[in-house]
Amino acid sequence: MTVTAERTSSQLSVDVFERIAEFAAREDETVRFEFIDGRIEVKKVTNGSHGEIAMWLVFQCKHARPDLTLNTTGQGLKVETYRNGRARPDAVLAPVGHFSGQGDWAEPDGVLMVVEIASYDSDAHRRDRIQKPLAYGEAGIPVYLLIDRDRSRVVVHSEPGARVGYHHTYVAELGEKVTLPAPVGFELDTEDLKGYMD
Template sequence: MTAIEDRPQMLPEAFEQLAATAETLDVRLEFIFGRLGVKAVPDGVHDEIIRWVTQQCMQQRPDLWLYPERGLKVEISGQGHAKPDGTLAPQGSFVGDGQWSDPDQVLMTVEVTSYDRDTDRRDRHDKPRAYARTGIPVYLLIDRDAGEVVVYSRPEDGVYSFRERHQFGKPVELPQPVGMTLDTGLLKTWAP
């Protein structure tokens, strides 16, 4: 853990107020490991990939729902705040919550890489650490630059102890508690 992680630069309540104001300007903010980040506005391919993941989830796990852009309190202390591209949880998990939810019912988070450096760093480095520290069982990263799907699972002692990479086009087994298989053939048609 770095010194900046030990000393958050703002209180969670202050971040939540700032993020709420930013949403009125169509800007999405995240606060992970003491760093404020702006989440890129998704492009059309990004949106299509999230639609595809949602469809796969609905077909294979109709008891669950992939919530887009659900604000989650992350890290062990809940001081971090992330807005995953998708959050898989039982239907009704966030009823009564405000903009930010505790992740206790979350089974998987999904991120699709964007083409800006800040979001890229968070998706590949910061978010796996934050989600593992939070205890989220599965993190699915759809990496458009590398043309691969990366599955992180088995959070132990604040890190994912298992990481598996699959090239676009190969079937991807998502471990329990998600328990489904993604046919990633369509991702090849959307790769740059």
């Protein structure tokens, strides 16, 4: 479900959005709100396989880079370099302790990678494959990893740039080894992900 804010001089402000999102989180724990490209996006809470993928990735990241933490608690990010926005990636990779004291909506500075685990809903294509790469790249986040369950593949976006999102995109079929470029700097063997695509 998507609610569109009118693109006029009275467009929904980020402050108003944050109050709406905070209220909604208290009232209904089955959805999360984001504000990207002038739209309030409603993300459904994930299923079991989605959670298993996130935990698999936590273990991979911690094993390869113990100096980093993959936050899967719904940490919000301010992705407003080009458009005012707020996003809640499925996971955010940053140095240990990076988000301490930053609140619900943290600045993207210092974030090394964001992760989205594409769901099987009707908005996944627009949200995860079009809007998110643009928003994350324009915010200067070095790597955007999309685990695309619908297409059984992994997409690595890197080299962020203003007004383009990312300059480089690498697509791998599940089962391949994927190198996450600097500053992340380690390899993922995606063979195990085949068991979580339902």
